[in-house]
Amino acid sequence: MNANDRTPADLLRSALAADPGRPLVTFYDDATGERVELSVATFANWVAKTANLLQGDLAAEPGDRLALLLPAHWQTAVWLLACSSVGVVAEVGGDPAGADLVVSGPDSLDAARACSGERVALALRPLGGRFPQPPEGFVDYAVEVPGQGDQFVAYAPVDPDEPALVVDGDELTGAGVVERARADAGALGVAGPGSRVLSGLPYGNWEGLSGGLYAALAAGSSVVLCRNLGELSEEGLAKRVAEEKVTVTLR
Incomplete structure (x- = not known):
């Protein structure tokens, strides 16, 4: 990777320039049987669309705080890189009441309603599917993101020395x-x-975030991100490896 990369978004741009066609994130949900593989180019496109939604429709600005209430999932990885692209601080498992906006999965909607700012809900269904019925008071990510632009340009340069991520109580x-x-x-x-890193770790701490995304991105490698890995037998895990x-x- 480029030694001059100083933000996660920089790392993604370098990966895209180096080899857009190689796999970056392969996601399994062993409770549903879902498997999704995203190349660098496909992942970067999702990030660009999400960053455009964040900066445009949601009017987020550098320094804004986003409570990220999502499990280890490929769409969570997209949101982390979109926040980095805009300069928004991603607070993993953060308090919605103190955040400028919140991004929630289907299991944390009640908690997310404490946010007085913009609220985004993700159904986390296979293939990025939408909610059958949009949750009241939330923007349905799967409805809004497809129409966003495929290229992203930040309104203001992102300062690599400003806060970008809060996890484990640490601000990085x-x-x-x-x-x-x-x-x-x-x-x-x-x-x-x-x-190729296989991670069954949760995204609620630095170890999980790094093992399931950032370390592989920093090294020009790829990640096999597994949700509900406990559903898989040892034989099944060996076969996947x-x-x-x-x-x-990492498990």
Whole structure:
């Protein structure tokens, strides 16, 4: 990756320039049987659309706080990179009452209603499907995001030394996220497109976020992100590791 990359969004741009066609995120939900594979280009397109929704329709600005109430999921990874693209601070599991806006999955809608700002709901259904009935008081992400632009240009440059992520009670700058992700990649032995990290860790802490997204992104590698991995037998896990050419397993 580019040594000058100082935000997660920078890392994604470098990945896109290097090889847009390689896999970046392969997602499994072992409770539903869902599997989705996103190339760098496809993932970056989702990020661009989401960043346009965030900056445009939701009027988010650099420094705004977004309570991110989502599980380990490929769409959560998209939101994390969209926040980085705009300069919005992603507060993982943050308090909606103190946030400027909130992004919620279907299981946290009641808590998310404490946010007085914009509220976005994700159904987390296969193929990015929408809610059968949109939750009252929320924008349905799956309805709004397809019409957004495929290219994103921030209204203001994102400062890598400003807060970007809050997790485990720690506030990290964009540069801090990149630095820690690179260190984690080195410790895990993750380097280049030949490395593939399978993570069954939750996204509620730094270990899960790094193992399930940031470390692989920082190393120019890819991630196999597994939700509900406990539903899979040891034999099934071994088969997945072999089929997905996994080099590092985190669970």
